[in-house]
Amino acid sequence: MTHQIELENVEKHYGSFHALKTVNLAIPKGQFVALVGPSGCGKSTLLRSIAGLERITSGVLRIEGERVNDLPPRKRDLAMVFQSYALYPHMSVRDNLTYALRLKGASKAERAKKAEEVAAIIGLENLLDRRPKALSGGQRQRVAMGRAIIRNPRAFLFDEPLSNLDAALRVRMRKEVRALHDRLGATSVYVTHDQIEAMTMADHVVVMRLGVIEQQGAPLELYERPANRFVAGFIGSPAMNFVPGTMAADGASVVLDLEGAPTLPTAIKAEPGLKVDVGLRPEHLTMGAPGVAGSATIGIAAVESTGSSCFLFADGDPELIITTDGSTNVKAGDQVGLTIAPERIHLFDPESEMALRSGE
Amino acid sequence: MTRVNANRVMLVIAIMLAALYLFPLYWMYVTSLKTNSSIFAVPPEFLPGEPQWENYATIWDVANIPRFIWNSLVIATGVTVITGIVGAGAAYVLARYRNGWIDAALFTVLMLQVLPPSLMVTPIFVGFAWIGLLDFPRFAAILAISAKTMPFFVILCRAAFMTIPRELEEAALVDGNSRAGAFFMIVLPLARNGILISALLVFMQGFGEYVYSASIIADNRLQPASIGMTNFLQPNVVNWNAIMAFAATYVTPILAAFVLLQRQIVNGLTAGALK
Numbered sequence: 138m139t140h141q142i143e144l145e146n147v148e149k150h151y152g153s154f155h156a157l158k159t160v161n162l163a164i165p166k167g168q169f170v171a172l173v174g175p176s177g178c179g180k181s182t183l184l185r186s187i188a189g190l191e192r193i194t195s196g197v198l199r200i201e202g203e204r205v206n207d208l209p210p211r212k213r214d215l216a217m218v219f220q221s222y223a224l225y226p227h228m229s230v231r232d233n234l235t236y237a238l239r240l241k242g243a244s245k246a247e248r249a250k251k252a253e254e255v256a257a258i259i260g261l262e263n264l265l266d267r268r269p270k271a272l273s274g275g276q277r278q279r280v281a282m283g284r285a286i287i288r289n290p291r292a293f294l295f296d297e298p299l300s301n302l303d304a305a306l307r308v309r310m311r312k313e314v315r316a317l318h319d320r321l322g323a324t325s326v327y328v329t330h331d332q333i334e335a336m337t338m339a340d341h342v343v344v345m346r347l348g349v350i351e352q353q354g355a356p357l358e359l360y361e362r363p364a365n366r367f368v369a370g371f372i373g374s375p376a377m378n379f380v381p382g383t384m385a386a387d388g389a390s391v392v393l394d395l396e397g398a399p400t401l402p403t404a405i406k407a408e409p410g411l412k413v414d415v416g417l418r419p420e421h422l423t424m425g426a427p428g429v430a431g432s433a434t435i436g437i438a439a440v441e442s443t444g445s446s447c448f449l450f451a452d453g454d455p456e457l458i459i460t461t462d463g464s465t466n467v468k469a470g471d472q473v474g475l476t477i478a479p480e481r482i483h484l485f486d487p488e489s490e491m492a493l494r495s496g497e
Numbered sequence: 498m499t500r501v502n503a504n505r506v507m508l509v510i511a512i513m514l515a516a517l518y519l520f521p522l523y524w525m526y527v528t529s530l531k532t533n534s535s536i537f538a539v540p541p542e543f544l545p546g547e548p549q550w551e552n553y554a555t556i557w558d559v560a561n562i563p564r565f566i567w568n569s570l571v572i573a574t575g576v577t578v579i580t581g582i583v584g585a586g587a588a589y590v591l592a593r594y595r596n597g598w599i600d601a602a603l604f605t606v607l608m609l610q611v612l613p614p615s616l617m618v619t620p621i622f623v624g625f626a627w628i629g630l631l632d633f634p635r636f637a638a639i640l641a642i643s644a645k646t647m648p649f650f651v652i653l654c655r656a657a658f659m660t661i662p663r664e665l666e667e668a669a670l671v672d673g674n675s676r677a678g679a680f681f682m683i684v685l686p687l688a689r690n691g692i693l694i695s696a697l698l699v700f701m702q703g704f705g706e707y708v709y710s711a712s713i714i715a716d717n718r719l720q721p722a723s724i725g726m727t728n729f730l731q732p733n734v735v736n737w738n739a740i741m742a743f744a745a746t747y748v749t750p751i752l753a754a755f756v757l758l759q760r761q762i763v764n765g766l767t768a769g770a771l772k
Binding site: 188189190209210211215216217219220221223225226227236237240241284288294 | 665671674
C-alpha cells in the first residue's frame with residue numbers, strides 16, 4: 138500500500154545542529170496525524186520539510202509514492218495553514234482564497250465560483266471583499282483554512298493554527314478543523330505543542346523530543362502504554378507523577394518510596410531490589426482517611442479547585458498531584474490516606490527512562 | 498513650571514531652531530528678488546524694497562534653465578532607475594538571508610556610504626576614461642552617482658523588506674508560486690511604500706548632485722542645473738541675484754514635493770518600526 142506521505146530515515150542538519158534524527162513516519166490517506174512535543178523538538182521543522190520549505194539533509198520523502206526530496210513546494214501540491222495565518226494583506230479575502238487557483242491559471246469565472254463555494258463552507262460569504270486587516274482572529278483563521286481547502290490538495294499541513302485564538306474559540310475550532318478533515322476525506326498533518334489538541338483531534342499522535350520521534354500511535358495507546366518516561370509525562374494533564382520505588386523480593390511487586398505505602402503487585406517481572414521510577418497518573422489516585430491499612434499517608438500542601446475537578450498538591454518530595462472530583466473538603470495542611478490502583482501504575486527504568494513491560 | 502508653559506517654551510525653541518535652519522532658504526528667495534545694489538546694502542535689507550521679478554524671466558532665457566533642468570531630470574531619473582532595480586534586489590537578499598557573508602556584505606555597503614564622492618571621483622574618472630565611458634558623459638555620471646546612492650537605498654529598502662513576514666512568502670510558495678513569483682506578487686507590493694519613498698530620496702539626491710557631474714560631464718550642453726548655476730560665478734563679477742533666482746527655480750519644485758509628501762516620507766521611513 139502506498140502511503141499518502143511517507144518519511145524514511147529523514148535527517149535534517151542546520152550547520153552543526155541536528156534538527157531531525159532518523160525520522161520514520163508513514164501517513165495513510167485520510168488520516169489525521171498530530172505532531173506534538175515541546176518547543177524546539179523538531180515538529181515544525183518536520184512539517185516544513187514535508188511542505189518543501191526546508192530541504193532534508195538525507196533520507197527519502199515520498200508523497201503518494203513519488204519521491205519529492207528535490208521538488209520545490211509549488212510542485213508538491215500540499216496546502217499549509219500557518220500559525221500567523223500568513224494572509225496576503227494587500228489582497229481581499231476573495232483574492233486570498235483564489236490565489237493558488239490564479240497561479241494555476243484558472244479562469245476568472247471559475248475562481249469566483251470556487252470562492253463562493255469555499256466561503257460557504259467556512260462561513261465567510263459576506264466578507265469576501267474585505268481585507269484581512271478588517272477581520273477578527275477567528276475569521277482570519279477561517280480564511281487561512283479556506284485558502285487551503287480551495288485547492289483540493291494531496292494533504293493539509295497545519296502549523297499550530299489555533300494557538301493565536303482565545304481559549305473558547307480554540308475549543309470550537311478544534312472540532313471544526315476535525316469535522317472539515319472528515320468531510321473532505323483529507324490527509325492532515327497537524328503540528329501543536331498542546332497535547333490536548335493532539336489527543337482530541339488526531340487519529341495518530343507522534344510525540345517528538347530533540348528531533349527524535351519518542352513514540353507514535355493512537356491517542357489512547359500513548360496514554361495507556363507510554364513507551365518512556367518523557368511520553369508518559371507529556372501526555373495527560375495534569376502530568377503524571379513519578380515516585381521512586383524498588384522491586385520487592387518476589388520480583389513481581391514494587392515498594393513505593395512513600396511512608397506507609399503498600400506493596401503493589403505488578404504484571405512485570407524484574408530482578409528483586411531493582412530501582413524503578415513508578416508513574417502514577419493524578420486521576421488514578423484516590424483519597425481516603427489517613428492511617429487505613431494499604432494506603433500511604435501524605436500531607437496536602439495546596440488545593441486548587443476548578444469546580445468540575447480538584448487538584449491536590451501533596452507536600453514533600455517527590456511532589457504528587459492528585460485529581461479528584463470537584464467537591465472535596467480536604468484543606469491545605471490535612472493528612473490524607475492515598476490508595477493506588479496497582480493495575481494502573483507504570484514502571485520506568487530510571488537510567489534509560491524506558492518503560493518496563495511485562496515479558497521483557 | 499506647569500506643563501502648558503513647558504510646552505510653550507519648547508515650541509518657541511523649536512520655532513527659533515526652524516528659523517535658523519530655514520534662514521538661508523529665505524535669504525535665497527529674498528536675494529533673488531533684489532537689485533544688485535540692495536544685495537550689498539548695509540545694514541542688510543530683510544525684505545526686497547521693489548521685488549525684481551524680471552530676474553527670473555532673464556535667467557530663464559540667458560542661463561538656459563530648461564536645458565539644465567532637463568539634464569538634471571535625465572540624470573536623476575537614470576540614477577533612480579538603476580539604483581531602484583539593482584538596489585531592491587540586493588536589499589531583498591540582504592534582508593532574507595542571515596550568515597557571515599551577508600554580514601560582511603552589509604558592512605561593506607555601510608562602508609561605501611562613508612566614502613565621500615570627492616575622494617572617489619578620481620579613481621572613477623580614471624576607470625571610466627580607460628574603458629571609454631567618458632564618451633557617454635551623462636550615462637557615466639548616472640553610473641557614478643548610482644554607486645553613491647546605492648548603499649543608502651539598499652539600507653532603507655532592506656529595512657522595508659525586513660518588515661514583511663517570511664511566512665507570507667512561504668505561503669505563496671506552498672500556494673504554487675516560484676521564488677521570483679512570490680517576490681514580485683507578494684513581497685514587492687507590500688514593500689512598495691518603503692521602496693517608493695527611498696527612490697524619491699534617491700531621485701532628489703540625483704537631482705542635486707554636483708561632484709560627479711562636474712568632473713565627468715565636460716560638455717556644457719549635457720550638464721545638469723547644479724553645474725549650470727556655477728556659470729554665474731566668474732572670477733571678478735558674481736551675479737548674486739541671478740544665481741539666487743536660478744537656485745530658487747531649481748529647488749522650489751523639490752521643496753514643494755517634499756512639503757506635499759512629507760507625511761508619506763516620514764511614514765514610509767518609519768513603517769514597521771512601531772509594530
